[in-house]
Amino acid sequence: MDLGLAGKVVVITGASRGIGRAAALGFAAEGAKLAICARGAAALEATAKEIRALGASVHAQTADVGKPAELDAFLEAARAAFGRIDVLVNNSSGFGISDDEAGWKVGADGIREKDGVKLAPKVYFTQVAYFGRVSEAIQGYMRK
Numbered sequence: 001m002d003l004g005l006a007g008k009v010v011v012i013t014g015a016s017r018g019i020g021r022a023a024a025l026g027f028a029a030e031g032a033k034l035a036i037c038a039r040g041a042a043a044l045e046a047t048a049k050e051i052r053a054l055g056a057s058v059h060a061q062t063a064d065v066g067k068p069a070e071l072d073a074f075l076e077a078a079r080a081a082f083g084r085i086d087v088l089v090n091n092s093s094g095f096g097i098s099d100d101e102a103g104w105k106v107g108a109d110g111i112r113e114k115d116g117v118k119l120a121p122k123v124y125f126t127q128v129a130y131f132g133r134v135s136e137a138i139q140g141y142m143r144k
Contacts, residue, residue, distance in 0.1 A: 005027060005087075006031030007031065007033065008032045008033070009078075009084055009087070010024075010032045010034050011035045011036075011075070011078050012035070012037075013036075013037055013090055014038055014065075014092050015034075015036035015089075015091065016036075016039075016040050016044040016047050017047075019091055020089070021047050023089050024047055025054070027056075028050075028054040028055075029054055032087070033056065033082050034056060034058045034059070035060075035061075035074070035082065035085075036048065036058060037063040037074045039063070039064050044060050044062060045060060047060070048060035059077060059078055059082070061074050065092045
């Protein structure tokens, strides 16, 4: 099945096992380029090896997305490797503080833990990836 993902750049957090790994392999099978991260180096590299065996390009980097500096470093490396981000699969644990738009605007500093789950990384990662994408789109128009 062709889902039109060939050549798209897909960033996946928590990509070394479970749903993240399955998503990474699925996108790779469709011809996407992948930037994947997880905390465990061995499992992450095993997933990267499987992706390469499918013929897809992959940037794999260990990162704890609960640490903003590691998350920023991963996103910068992903953009450096592929030039852009088209799709974000935000597969870290936890979610935002509310279902409304105000919850997304709080930012990483205003988000705490809920039931022991760090909520900030997921919101922060989405904000950084999204606003970076908007910035790239605007720059494209400015060059014309």
